[in-house]
Amino acid sequence: MRLFTKFTIITLLVFGFLVSFEYNGDKALAAPKGSTIGNVSIENLSKEEMKKQLNAAVDTWQSSEILIMVGEKEILLTGEDFKFDINASIRQYELSIEKPWYAFWEKKRIVHESLIVEANPTLKEKIENQTNLKDENLITQILEAASYLKSSPIKVAVKDISIDQAERISFETIALSESQTAEISKIVAQLNGFIIEPENEVSFNELIANASNNESVMTIVASALYSSVVQSSFEILERHQANEIPTYVNPGYEAVVNPIFKKDLRFVSHSKVPAKIVATVNSGELKIELYSLRGNPKVSVFEEDKKNVKPRTIYRYSSYLEEGEREIAQQSESGLQLVIYRTVTNDDGNEKTELISQNYYAPQNEIIELSSKQTPVDLNSASGEEVSEECNEDDTSDVCKPTTTKRKKATKSKNGSPVPEGSYYTETGDIVTPGDSK
Structure with a gap:
């Protein structure tokens, strides 16, 4: 019994020594190789050494130029816009490496902790004044970059644009039938609120992926978006014209899309500020608007060389008609051609006129069918109505000279x-x- 008691006492003493060795002393916080706070290595440092290293790193970062990029807009900040708490950062590190008393044998794990930093009022004022945005997400992104002492320029993304703080740069509306409304509403739900970041290519098919597979309704929404984009300064990378003159939007402003046949609407903004797509369906009307922060150039769109294309009259023989009979197999419809340009005026007054599209919609020719049951006659005779298969009545080419005479x-x-x-x-x-x- 005494032997057991002695063994127990010795075991407790050894255990207590090991625990004390693990947790006592300034070196207890020493981190294993590779551990960091912010971007500062704290490998094998005591608490005091950590504090010195972190203070030195923060001082260097705050004394340097701190450039923030919101889209392509540059905002210059200073170290006074940030408030770092080194002591709290070390306590955060202590909590992350803390182990249960009974797990003293476990090795310390590699830790990467951020610095604790807050925004001073001057930071929010500068961001709001220079971006016209009251977006807490921007401040959060900037503080996250500061917590790791990231080098300038620090790029942050605009997650949302308040319509109240932005300006509408273009819009398009299209009247919908009752049968189109439900499916177009699904497409609009995926399109609405999308932020167009500068220099980031936008694909319509990717934006509305899996929302619909109906080419007709997809094309209607794509056309409304395309018409809005034409009225902006965005560069159009891909657009497909309809074969026939569209009725849902002005000719030249439609955009046919079909993911299966790889027909897409793609564009990119070269502006210095982001833009936002606002898409809605109300009272049987589709509306797509583009809003942007101030900084987009002024745009005017105009058309030239717009004219109707006259259809031809085609005569065709048919064995199903009785002699002397004729039928109109296809009514004629005029075609159309037009060229669309836009002029972009920058803040400095410089203007640039660019070709947007050349549009040609072929006419629908009139087709008249004549009976092929006619008596052959002398070709030199000249009476009756002269007709020629597949020829324009105004055509005087050798191919279209009279070949038969109706008697x-x-x-x-x-x-x-x-x-x-x-x-x-x-x-x-x-x-x-x-x-x-x-």
């Missing part, structure tokens, strides 16, 4: 007796028979 076939004479095959009536009502010299 009424005669089967009986005036007294009712039969006449030879190939006989026909003249314009005066006389009967001409083969070999007759009349």
Whole structure:
């Protein structure tokens, strides 16, 4: 019994020594190789050494130029805009490496902690004044970069733009049918609120992925967006014209999309500030608006060389029609051609006019079908209506010269007796028979 008691006492003493060795002393905080606070290595440093190293690193960072990039807008900050708490940062590190008393044998893990930093009022004032945004997310991104003492320029992304603080640079509206509203609303839900970052390519098909597979309604939404983009300074990288003159939007402002056939609407903003897409469906109307922070150039869009394209008349023979009959197989519709330009005026007054698109919508030719059941006649005769297969009635080419002459076939004479095959009536009502010299 005494032996057991002695063994227990010795064990407790050894255990207590090990625990004391682990947790006591200035070197207890010493971090393993690779550990950092902020971007400062704290490997094998005591608490006091950590404090010195961190204070020195923060002083160096605060005394340097601190440049923030919001999109392409540059904002210059100073060290006085930030308040670092070194003691709290070390306490945060202590908590992260703390181990249960009974796990004294476990090795210390590598730790990467951030510095604790707050924004002084001057920081918020500078960001709001120079971006016209009251966006807490911007401040959060800047403080996160500061907590790791990141080098300038520090780039931050705008997650949202308040319409109250931005200006509308363009818009387009399209009337919808009742059958289109539900599916277009699904597409609009994915499009609405998207932030267009400077120099980041935007793909319509990627933005609305899986929202719809209906080419017709996708094209309507893409056309509204394209029309808005044309009215901005954004560069259009890809756009596909419709084959026929569109009825849902002005000709030249439509954009056909089809992910299966790799038809997309793509564009990119070269502005220094971000923009926002606002898409809504209300009272049977689709509206797409582009809002931007101040800094976008002024844009004016104009059209030139707009004119109708006259259709042709095509004659075609048909064996299904009786002799002398004709039918209109296809009604004519005029085509259209136009060129769209825009002029971009920068803040310094410099203007640049650029070609946006050349649009050609082919006309629909009138097709008239004639009976092929007609009697062959002398090609040198010149009476009746002249027609030529697949020729314009105004065409004078050799291919389209008259090849047949329509004449009424005669089967009986005036007294009712039969006449030879190939006989026909003249314009005066006389009967001409083969070999007759009349």
